[in-house]
Amino acid sequence: MTVTMPNIDVSFSQKAASLPERSERGYAILIVKDDTSAMFNYKEYSDITEVDTDKELYTEDNLQYLKDIFTFAPYKACVVKIGNTATISDALKIVIENVKTGWITMADGRTEDFTTLSSWIKSQVANKRTYKAVVYNVTSPDEKHIVNFVNTKITFSDSRGERTGEKYCPSLIGILAKCNITQGCNNFRCTNLSKVSEVDDRNEALGAGKFILINDGADVRIARGINSLTTTNGKSATEDMKEIEVVEAMDLMQDDISTTFKEDYLGGGYKNKYDNQILFISAVNGYFKKLSANGTDVLDEEYENKSDINVEKQREAWIEAGTNEAKDWTDIQVRKNTFKRSLFINANVKILQSMVDLDFAINLA
Incomplete structure (x- = not known):
């Protein structure tokens, strides 16, 4: 494997349509x-x-x-x-x-x-x-x-x-x-x-x-708080990401999570084992909870904003590295078999947006 700088890649995959002051x-x-x-x-x-x-x-x-x-x-x-x-x-x-x-x-x-x-x-x-x-x-x-x-x-x-x-x-x-x-x-x-x-x-x-x-x-x-995004793919570039306030929230989370990982985990004595990954995930989930607390309104408190180990991506990494038996591992086996220096984490969150479009029908008796 080519040696590179440690890769800190916090990505967001939206699965729902849709502040503390920083x-x-x-x-x-x-x-x-x-x-x-x-x-x-x-x-x-x-x-x-x-x-x-x-x-x-x-x-x-x-x-x-x-x-x-x-x-x-x-x-x-x-x-x-x-x-x-x-x-x-x-x-x-x-x-x-x-x-x-x-x-x-x-x-x-x-x-x-x-x-x-x-x-x-x-x-x-x-x-x-x-x-x-x-x-x-x-x-x-x-x-x-x-x-x-x-x-x-x-x-x-x-x-x-x-x-x-x-x-x-x-x-x-x-x-x-x-x-x-x-x-x-x-x-x-x-x-x-x-x-x-x-x-x-x-x-x-x-x-x-x-x-x-x-x-x-x-x-x-x-007129409307939009950025210049026009090309979408439904995953890494969605309709919601055309809104400035959504990108602001995404960037906040990317910066905060990446900084926390670099300062508290990277080179901080945490070996890449399952228990330590769970510690990191627990910290991220606690952070998400704060972003959805009353008065914060970055994330929707009614949604389960949660990060976890990306089992399929970790399985694929083992298979690509030549461990073919990983195809038959159970999910828990994959979770506990951490891959070298890499953490594969994904998250599902719902970012709150401002009220803009009103559909209000008045029916007369």
């Missing part, structure tokens, strides 16, 4: 090109007063984008600052060095910047990292960690007035970082806008994985 989920990561000051390339802010203190470090436009983010009070705003001649690829290296997850966009990004960001997000997903991005009008990104905003014009409520759509990407990462796992962003009111130029066909746009804003009387609202 501050580390609420990071809005803004990439700016700004030569105003070369004193730093990464900085974190917790509130708008800290931004005001540093106002001399940014151009007027970039300072305004930071203020736009804090209009919606995310947990933190992280600024990655690069020079005007640098590239977004340079900035993304700084992101990895400083923050492990969050919503990313680029201020005044061009088409090629957003395309590069989309490709980078996909590469991070392949490496089991849970960064997410807001991009502007990218051609079919088709990825549950990418929100593809497409409105061509937006009108700010302040003196800026009407601007092109990409100017709202910083505000959107503020909104999505604010919502994180605590609430869906469906019908969210964009308080710093007075009007938008709407798409011609709302349903067509949503069906194509496009994130749109709509006019609702005097308000501007998010």
Whole structure:
């Protein structure tokens, strides 16, 4: 067997159709090109007063984008600052060095910047990292960690007035970082806008994985909290995974379970035997129970959210390794015959989603 890095792969297979507040989920990561000051390339802010203190470090436009983010009070705003001649690829290296997850966009990004960001997000997903991005009008990104905003014009409520759509990407990462796992962003009111130029066909746009804003009387609202996923397979990519709040919950569980395994089990003196696997599974199931407790509302408490040994996958591993008698082992024999350094675990969970679609029939006597 080829020697590789330990493989920590927490996957979700949905079998049902369908928050504690986690501050580390609420990071809005803004990439700016700004030569105003070369004193730093990464900085974190917790509130708008800290931004005001540093106002001399940014151009007027970039300072305004930071203020736009804090209009919606995310947990933190992280600024990655690069020079005007640098590239977004340079900035993304700084992101990895400083923050492990969050919503990313680029201020005044061009088409090629957003395309590069989309490709980078996909590469991070392949490496089991849970960064997410807001991009502007990218051609079919088709990825549950990418929100593809497409409105061509937006009108700010302040003196800026009407601007092109990409100017709202910083505000959107503020909104999505604010919502994180605590609430869906469906019908969210964009308080710093007075009007938008709407798409011609709302349903067509949503069906194509496009994130749109709509006019609702005097308000501007998010039509529906969807990402750009359009290609589904019924298992690893489902209809539910088109919803931002579902992916937020999936990423929360992936990060938490993977981190717990790395910190508490990997190299921690736990040999790969049945009893230790059961300890790990018990810990995960306890975690699921907390996510379904009253007031948490990540998982449905009426559903049996449970992880267990993946008997069939473990059996297949033994057979592929040349142990043909594993075909005839009972399930309990498979469970107790752990496979080398690998844990094969699966879980069935039901993620709660916001109330969005109402079917209400009134029958008259």
